[in-house]
Amino acid sequence: MLLPKVHKGTLEIDTWLLDSGGRLPDSLRQFYLDARKVFAANYVADFTDEAIIGAAMKHDILLMGGPMLGDLTDNGVSIWLRPASTQKLTVKVKCFKSAKSTTYTGKATSAGEEVRIPINGLKPGKPYVYEVYAEEKLLSTGSFTTAPAKDSKEVFRLTFGSCMHKKGIHHQGLTEAILKRKPAAMMLLGDIAVDDRENKVNMHRADYQLRDVAKPWRTLAANVPLYTSWDDHDYFNNDLSGIPMGKHKQFTAADRDAVRAVWHQNWNNPKTEKRHEGIYFNTRIGPVEIIMLDTRSCRDNARRGQYGSFLGQEQMTWLKKTLKNSTAPFIVLSSGTMWSDYVSDGKDSWGTWDKEAREEIFSFIEQEKINGVLLISGDRHGARGFRIPRSSEFSFYEFEPASLGGVSGGKYGTNGPPAIIEKCPEQLFGYYGQDFFAFGEFTFDTSKTKAKVTFRLIDAQGIILETVEIPYNELTPE
Numbered sequence: 001m002l003l004p005k006v007h008k009g010t011l012e013i014d015t016w017l018l019d020s021g022g023r024l025p026d027s028l029r030q031f032y033l034d035a036r037k038v039f040a041a042n043y044v045a046d047f048t049d050e051a052i053i054g055a056a057m058k059h060d061i062l063l064m065g066g067p068m069l070g071d072l073t074d075n076g077v078s079i080w081l082r083p084a085s086t087q088k089l090t091v092k093v094k095c096f097k098s099a100k101s102t103t104y105t106g107k108a109t110s111a112g113e114e115v116r117i118p119i120n121g122l123k124p125g126k127p128y129v130y131e132v133y134a135e136e137k138l139l140s141t142g143s144f145t146t147a148p149a150k151d152s153k154e155v156f157r158l159t160f161g162s163c164m165h166k167k168g169i170h171h172q173g174l175t176e177a178i179l180k181r182k183p184a185a186m187m188l189l190g191d192i193a194v195d196d197r198e199n200k201v202n203m204h205r206a207d208y209q210l211r212d213v214a215k216p217w218r219t220l221a222a223n224v225p226l227y228t229s230w231d232d233h234d235y236f237n238n239d240l241s242g243i244p245m246g247k248h249k250q251f252t253a254a255d256r257d258a259v260r261a262v263w264h265q266n267w268n269n270p271k272t273e274k275r276h277e278g279i280y281f282n283t284r285i286g287p288v289e290i291i292m293l294d295t296r297s298c299r300d301n302a303r304r305g306q307y308g309s310f311l312g313q314e315q316m317t318w319l320k321k322t323l324k325n326s327t328a329p330f331i332v333l334s335s336g337t338m339w340s341d342y343v344s345d346g347k348d349s350w351g352t353w354d355k356e357a358r359e360e361i362f363s364f365i366e367q368e369k370i371n372g373v374l375l376i377s378g379d380r381h382g383a384r385g386f387r388i389p390r391s392s393e394f395s396f397y398e399f400e401p402a403s404l405g406g407v408s409g410g411k412y413g414t415n416g417p418p419a420i421i422e423k424c425p426e427q428l429f430g431y432y433g434q435d436f437f438a439f440g441e442f443t444f445d446t447s448k449t450k451a452k453v454t455f456r457l458i459d460a461q462g463i464i465l466e467t468v469e470i471p472y473n474e475l476t477p478e
Contacts, residue, residue, distance in 0.1 A: 006166055006407075007195045007233070009203065011036070014166075014210055021170030022215045027059040032213045034059075039206035047082060047205060047265075048112035056084035056112075063139045064112060065212035067132055068221040070268030072185050072285055074147045076120035077225055079130070080268035082212070085111050087134045093119055096127040096143070114265060124149040142222030145184060147286040150328075153446050156286045157181065158332070159224075161439040162189035162231070162378020165405035166210070169193055173460040174404065174437050175216040179223060180462055181441060185285055186224050187292065189378040190231025190336040191405070193217075193266075198236050199255035201262050208266045228267045229279060229292040231336035231379055232348070235259060239348045242299035256297055280315055282322045287446045289328035293319065295336040299353065310354035319361065323370050329446050329472075330372040330453060337379040339398045340386050342424055343417050349379065366392055366477040373475060374442065374453065378402040381416045381433035383440075383457055385468060387426045394477045397470060399455055401440035406460075408434040429457065429466045438465065 005013055018032060034055035039045050047064065056064055065082035079091055086108050094101035106117040122128060125148040132140045148154050159178055168174055178186065193211040197203040211217050232239050236251060244251045263279055270283040278294035298312040308316065341351035350358040365373055375398040383403040388396040408416030419430040431438065437460035445452050451472035457465045
């Protein structure tokens with residue numbers, strides 16, 4: 001099924017997707033269909049709606065969503081759950097092959113409300129398994145490995161990608177390929193589960209419920225801690241940002257705030273130090289500082305092309321402070337859309353929005369001698385890698401595996417951006433997007449004698465398509 005149809009999000013399409021990721025229990029399948037009907041009929045319907053909770057009880061669904069892992073540390077992880085009741089939730093965690101477990105508890109104040117249970121007190125770099133119970137009934141199981149200690153010299157693996165869309169959510173082979181790589185965590189850069197629902201927050205929630213019943217997704221989220229940001233399709237619609245203008249002037253600041261609220265409700269990112277506009281955040285995992293920007297909802301459409309129109313001043317100030325304060329040997333800096341302008345001349349990205357701010361960020365990294373920065377991005381379907389040379393003779397590396405959903409692009413057509421950009425010696429590799437499912441992987445080696453990072457592009461069959469090895473000194477501004 002091609003992207004245009006998937007993006008329409010009709011009942012027919014969503015039902016097709018529901019059945020594409022492996023046979024679901026009839027009760028779980030019917031629960032989703034009943035819940036979707038409630039969402040579609042009521043703009044203000046939330047997961048706590050009596051009709052949705054009634055459908056969950058009718059079909060004996062005690063866990064409407066989760067477990068979803070997130071916020072991995074060297075002594076624990078966060079587990080996100082959406083129970084269909086206010087029964088006490090218990091998570092029993094034990095080190096792999098150990099007989100002794102530790103119990104953690106949580107409880108929703110309302111049926112259908114998400115619950116985040118912090119798991120802590122664990123040992124660094126160790127594999128753990130866990131079980132989730134409602135009272136005495138087993139609901140789900142999963143596993144994770146705690147992050148290594150910050151000063152550890154062991155190898156650390158992180159996967160990432162963009163443009164999963166609903167096709168990738170339901171792709172069992174993709175999930176299996178990711179799990180086989182045994183990453184410590186995964187970064188999802190945007191266009192993940194919601195497709196073009198605009199300001200209809202009820203249908204945003206319906207798409208998240210579709211995500212949460214998908215077998216491939218449930219397997220991935222229960223076993224790999226996830227870090228997430230958004231792009232246009234899980235914001236409002238194609239290429240929309242900030243508070244849209246012109247023919248899209250029906251959207252308001254209240255709509256933006258409502259969509260942001262739904263986003264926070266349905267993901268398990270680390271908490272920020274203080275409340276700010278946007279969904280951006282940073283966190284440290286072992287040798288890596290993750291910085292995920294909000295390059296969608298903080299834009300100022302009235303000032304496109306002017307300084308500050310892409311991130312906004314608050315986010316820019318936060319970014320520079322975060323970069324300067326980081327003590328991690330590596331920093332992975334994500335943008336929902338491209339850092340470089342090689343593909344589509346920077347369409348809907350830094351190159352057509354705010355070149356001055358981009359230059360300020362790059363110059364800041366060089367002047368402050370911030371080492372180990374890797375740029376990752378998405379949006380332009382397919383998978384590509386580039387060097388971004390600087391006048392200082394330093395180069396940034398940018399990796400764009402926007403291929404988790406196997407879609408091409410254009411205006412939802414089959415003619416997306418080319419795999420290889422003409423007359424572009426800076427390009428490292430390129431793959432066309434249509435029916436191409438792949439993800440990126442960084443393997444970090446912080447050994448003093450051979451510190452380096454290795455990028456790999458891996459497809460849904462687990463085949464390594466590309467390998468790019470970067471010595472640490474190449475990520476060190478002179």
